[in-house]
Amino acid sequence: MTLPPQRDSAGADLLFLREERLRMAQTLMFLAGRDMAEAVAPTLEELDLGRAHYRVLQVLAFSPDIPVSRLQDILGVTKQSLGRTLRELEVRGYLGAKPGRQDRRQRLLCLSPQGREVEARLFAVVRRHLMTAYREAGGTAVEGFRRVMRGMLSEHSRELLADDVAGRREGPHGA
Secondary structure (H helix, E strand, O other), rough: OOOOOOOOOOOOOOHHHHHHHHHHHHHHHHHHHHHHHHHHHHHHHHOOOOHHHHHHHHHHHOOOOOOHHHHHHHOOOOOHHHHHHHHHHHHHOOEEEEEOOOOOOEEEEEOOOOHHHHHHHHHHHHHHHHHHHHHHOOOHHHHHHHHHHHOOOHHHHHHHHHHHHHHHHOOOOOO
């Protein structure tokens, strides 16, 4: 498969809206997702972790001290499915939990020091791939990529992202 030639200025024409360009974008997203999953697979296998574990570690790395219900919402999984994954991560000592400040029954999750180390190992793989691609593309393209990705988010995902950014400015979620 050959990629279409890149244009120097984004939006220089409307050719990017043609069907074949949109299909190519879909294909690129699919392949990039698959390749990133393949890149972290050896580390996951070495750690005897699955993709569900990895997704939980990722979310807790960028959004610590969140209630289980919020984690479930972000991941879009059932309580039962998430419960199994959380139990496995707890047994390994990768998770920490504390009661909520306002509702002591609420369980706020975060990564333990060991969990942060594991997540950092996994993120190092992703970071290398992103840095290579970002350097190759340049700053303008990276900003364009960010805008396209943000534009693809559902309203619900945009709200989750905005809440997460606001939470990092104000303090831990659930406080």
